[in-house]
Amino acid sequence: MSSYLNLSGVNKMFGDFQALDDVNLDIERGEFVTFLGPSGSGKTTTLMIIAGFEQATKGRITIDGKPLDGLKPYQRNIGIVFQNYALFPHKTAVENVYFPLQMRGVGRREGLEKANRMLELVGLKGFSERHPKELSGGQQQRVALARALVFEPSLLLLDEPLGALDKNLREQMQIEIKRIQKRLGVTTIFVTHDQTEAMSMSDRIVVFDKGRIEQVADPLELYHRPNTRFVAGFVGESNIMAGHVVDATAGLAECAVFGSCRYPADDRFSNGQAVNILIRPEHLKISRKAPESGEWATMTVDTIVNYGDNALVIGHSGDHPVRVRVLGADVVIIKEGEDCHISWRPEAVHIIAET
């Protein structure tokens, strides 16, 4: 069992403050992994420890079986794209990209040629002679990417590289980065606190909270089967209700809000166990009449937020807020302030152990 990048038991203390708490992670060669988590959850700290700019208080890291301990940042052969790009202002785009080659003793002619090819790959043909301040944010981003890739690093780290870009450019760069990463096959860790970015780009997502890894899973798994209440709430929109298991073998739980809920039986739970019941807003169906079969509850509509193709209906059932996502065409059947029925299928119910 050998993964390409391995972190085991990594701890980091800043004085008394524990920034990382027993981080264990395996990443395969060529994988695109995203670190997702709220501000201050330890994403950057983990990256900086891998890059060698911070020392782990405990734990070890290996790349391809070789431990990184004792290697200085400049000996690690890891490419990094920083949030503010960190391009050298006194060098042109192509000189920036040539820099890592220069440091590796590649001759100027050969190095500049290679740097130009890399700039071409990131879509910056014809911009090589410009200085960073003569480039737009997105273009600077591409130069930074080219610079971090040109020396064929064993690992590529990107710390919120798209944070400073506007929405359109951001989406464009997401696709670009993914394309280049696939083409070069470089193992990549991408940090973001934007969950849609994480969902759309990653092979796997690592969710951080308070210096701990909450869950590692592929995007769909993470969305549909979150391990913890935190992940369920952080990734996507959700209705989370506290309840307990009634019949573990049959797959039946109960909560105050929706009454009894059947769910796909799972042997991880036992009768009477306190759980959280998760139903995604798009899995709830609104109707005026009570459904004849299946499970349902009543809800009072408070607000309808229209997005054109779909709408978010925010209401409450008892004291509990409920969110329902409906298709744009269906929203005409309800009005704000009215009562209606919501129904769902057992497959849409996901049970999370209370911790």
Place this chain on the structure above:
Amino acid sequence: MNRLMKAIGFVVVCFIAAPLVIVVPMSFSDARSLQFPPPGYWLGYYEAYFTDMSWLRPTWNSILIASATTVLTMILVVPATFALVRHKFYGKSVANVMMLMPMAVPHIVMAVGYYSYFGQMRLVHTHLGVILAHSCLSVPIAFLVLSANLKGFDRTLERAAQSLGASPMRTFIHVTLPILRPGLLISALFAFIQSFDETVVAIFISGRDAETLPRKMFDSIRQEADPVIAVISTLLFVVVLIGLLTPYLVKALRGRLRKTNAGSEAPPAALAPQE
């Protein structure tokens, strides 16, 4: 309101520029001593300046002393600034105050101090003595300029360089130093000007052998009010003017070059070996 501001600005500029308006014409004057307005004009005092060793020697001394002061100041200030701006250590705030001390103490006090202290060390009336004293006065100025620059320096650039394979030494040479170059140059320039301009300490300790230009001018104005002083002042003014205008000229010239370059559309020019 805006007009009033402009008027005030104009008056202030006139007030500041007034000495120039008087000094420059006086340098071309044919009067026997400083006199304004000049009775007539000639270039005789320029000739006098460029042929009289008693003026040229102090000029040379000043250039020599200011240059050496600049070098010594920068050797001291660059490492000190990096230490004080970037590192935490015990007694840092005290060290900070010490660096700025020479600026707070009146020059005359420093001068008396040097006179007696250097006297014991046989450094009075030597170039070395003046260089040491001037360096002491230049350090705080150079430090202030450089530390302001260093504080604004984005350290992720250094991290980036290291992640790209540059050791700390090469990071310093290839990234830190070039980016700080304008700050270093200005810092050095201030050190140079400080020394070149310094009079009080020079009067006390430069003596005959290491006599600086300001000291010679001071002596001269006291004794004979030789119009050569106006010549020197004018020359200094011209030198400073050139120094101030050079960056703008260079910029304008570069902009022009770039425009002509962009016109001829050079494809991957970087493929050709440069520099």
